[in-house]
Amino acid sequence: MSLPWETVIGLEVHVQLKTRTKLFCGCANKYGADPNTLVCPICLGLPGVLPVLNRQAFALAVRAGVALGCEVANVTKFDRKNYYYPDLPKGYQISQYDRPVNRKGRLEISMPAANKNIGITRVHLEEDAGKLIHPDTEGSSGVSFVDLNRAGVPLVEIVSEPDMRSPDEAHAYLAALKEILQYVDISDCDMEKGSLRCDANVSIRRPGDDKLGVKTEIKNLNSFKSVAKALAYEAARHASIIEGGGKVQQVTLTWDAIAEKTVVLRSKEEAHDYRYFPEPDLVHIQADAAFVERIRQALPEKPAARRDRYVKELGLPAYDAGVLTGDKELAALFDKLRGEGLAPKVASNWVMKHVLAAMNEKKIAATTFTDKTRRIAELAKKVEAKQITGQTGAEIFAWILGTPETASVDEHILKQGLAQVSDAGALEAIVRDVIAKNPKVVADYKSGKPSAVQALVGQVMRETKGKANASVAKDLLVKALEC
Numbered sequence: 001m002s003l004p005w006e007t008v009i010g011l012e013v014h015v016q017l018k019t020r021t022k023l024f025c026g027c028a029n030k031y032g033a034d035p036n037t038l039v040c041p042i043c044l045g046l047p048g049v050l051p052v053l054n055r056q057a058f059a060l061a062v063r064a065g066v067a068l069g070c071e072v073a074n075v076t077k078f079d080r081k082n083y084y085y086p087d088l089p090k091g092y093q094i095s096q097y098d099r100p101v102n103r104k105g106r107l108e109i110s111m112p113a114a115n116k117n118i119g120i121t122r123v124h125l126e127e128d129a130g131k132l133i134h135p136d137t138e139g140s141s142g143v144s145f146v147d148l149n150r151a152g153v154p155l156v157e158i159v160s161e162p163d164m165r166s167p168d169e170a171h172a173y174l175a176a177l178k179e180i181l182q183y184v185d186i187s188d189c190d191m192e193k194g195s196l197r198c199d200a201n202v203s204i205r206r207p208g209d210d211k212l213g214v215k216t217e218i219k220n221l222n223s224f225k226s227v228a229k230a231l232a233y234e235a236a237r238h239a240s241i242i243e244g245g246g247k248v249q250q251v252t253l254t255w256d257a258i259a260e261k262t263v264v265l266r267s268k269e270e271a272h273d274y275r276y277f278p279e280p281d282l283v284h285i286q287a288d289a290a291f292v293e294r295i296r297q298a299l300p301e302k303p304a305a306r307r308d309r310y311v312k313e314l315g316l317p318a319y320d321a322g323v324l325t326g327d328k329e330l331a332a333l334f335d336k337l338r339g340e341g342l343a344p345k346v347a348s349n350w351v352m353k354h355v356l357a358a359m360n361e362k363k364i365a366a367t368t369f370t371d372k373t374r375r376i377a378e379l380a381k382k383v384e385a386k387q388i389t390g391q392t393g394a395e396i397f398a399w400i401l402g403t404p405e406t407a408s409v410d411e412h413i414l415k416q417g418l419a420q421v422s423d424a425g426a427l428e429a430i431v432r433d434v435i436a437k438n439p440k441v442v443a444d445y446k447s448g449k450p451s452a453v454q455a456l457v458g459q460v461m462r463e464t465k466g467k468a469n470a471s472v473a474k475d476l477l478v479k480a481l482e483c
Contacts, residue, residue, distance in 0.1 A: 005204045007235040008212055009170050010162035011227075012199040013177060014155050015187045016128065017060045023127045023154035024051030024094065031193045035133075035147040043127075043152030045090030050281050057154035058101070060186050061125040062287060063295050064156050065102025067184045067302070068120055072292050076101045078125075078279040087130035087146050095157075097276040100124035101287070107160075107180070108304065109172040118173050119161030128153040131194070150194070156186070162201065162212065167228035167235075174198065174224050179303050183328050191222050198222075202231055203248075204238045213238070214248040218255055218262060230255040234262050306331060314344040323352055329366035330355070333373065340377030350380050354397045368401075375400050378409050388413060391466035427460070427468055431476045434459045445481055453477050 019029050025042035041049045065072050079097040105120035130148040158177065164170045178189045178196060189196040198221045203213035216234060221227045238248050253262040301309075303325045310321035325331045330351060337347040354376075355369055369376065379400065383393040399412060434456055435442055444452040453474060460473040 005239050006207045008162045008203045009164035010201040011160045013158045014197045016195040017057050017154040018187050019057050022152040023054050023057050029153050038149040061101050061156050064186050065123045066296050068105035070102035070105035075284050075286050077284045078282045079276045080279050082275045087132050095126035096124035109176050118163045121159045121161055123156055123158050126155050128155050167231040171224050171228045183303050202234045214250050217252045316344055320348045333366050333369055336373040337377050342377050371405050372400055375409050389466050430463050
């Protein structure tokens with residue numbers, strides 16, 4: 001996109017709440033069940049039934065607002081948002097319009113130049129629609145199926161102000177929002193399961209211009225990467241249209257991830273198109289100050305505060321603190337290792353090097369390690385005390401992952417003969433043998449290349465299967481070579 005344009009971005013994020021049941025009925029709120037098995041007359045919108053509000057869902061909506069610094073309404077109500085779509089069984093969605101539960105919040109994002117506050121217009125409560133399934137199989141062209149298991153699942157919709165000025169800022173906003181919602185236990189925010197979905201509004205204008213340009217909306221973006229790519233593409237498309245003498249049309253689009261371009265779905269709806277009116281089957285809800293304060297007091301430490309504490313109180317590098325607090329359960333694991341007596345940096349190193357590697361390789365969550373922290377800490381202490389080598393420590397860590405908590409690290413080390421060899425007498429014969437077998441390396445060392453000794457250290461480690469004390473082995477090699 002050419003330089004004279006400023007991109008203006010606002011995001012609407014839909015987040016499924018972590019409740020046991022749906023918003024207005026007793027059907028289970030869970031992912032992965034057979035299609036249309038988690039339904040009842042209420043969430044199917046059959047005649048003669050009445051919705052009953054899920055108290056926990058309302059409490060979570062208030063918690064989301066409090067966590068995002070919003071003003072919580074004393075009195076809030078539900079409205080009917082009328083539109084037709086095959087996965088909306090009632091022909092309307094129960095949502096909130098003019099009296100949402102939360103207004104006027106903010107979220108700080110971290111950017112390379114400086115942190116920035118993004119305004120939050122509202123955080124309101126609503127029910128989810130069902131899901132359309134479009135089979136991609138031969139002979140199924142033109143046929144779609146409807147799964148209504150998701151219909152009635154509680155959502156909060158978090159609407160930002162148009163305060164973001166680049167796809168990078170939008171990405172940072174989504175990452176910060178997901179992090180805080182997971183920390184306060186509102187949602188798992190799993191985009192692959194549809195627990196977090198994003199619609200993006202984008203327009204462009206001249207820098208310094210207060211008037212917003214014509215916006216387009218990109219619907220149902222299912223990854224942060226897609227959001228960034230779609231916004232960059234759409235902003236460039238706007239600029240191309242205007243610079244070519246045309247006018248941007250206010251439309252709703254989807255993102256084609258394969259072609260990497262936006263595709264028009266329909267003209268953009270306005271609020272009046274939905275014919276909002278108060279939901280007649282639900283009363284107004286009062287959230288008194290004591291109720292809101294109890295929720296506020298029960299909030300856990302936020303990720304930004306935790307990062308700051310790790311740096312200032314524990315002396316961790318900012319990078320370590322950022323990695324550890326990027327996952328609530330990873331931070332909890334770090335804290336448990338600290339509780340087992342590990343120094344902050346030692347605990348951080350084990351989490352970042354060994355735990356994260358196992359999580360990525362085996363596709364497992366940090367909670368997999370929750371009942372293994374005592375043995376991991378015991379292992380880390382043995383490596384720090386040089387009772388075993390780092391290489392052996394990594395091997396024992398893998399063993400811990402596959403064994404129950406009752407399996408003893410000490411017994412395993414003894415049984416497998418894994419203790420570090422630091423006795424010079426036990427290593428001298430191996431050192432002499434390594435020197436005899438590597439005349440070229442020896443010649444390199446004696447010709448003025450002291451770094452060549454590291455190759456010999458590696459040979460000693462190989463001969464001892466990683467059990468030799470590398471420092472002792474190096475000292476013995478240097479002594480023998482200098483003779």
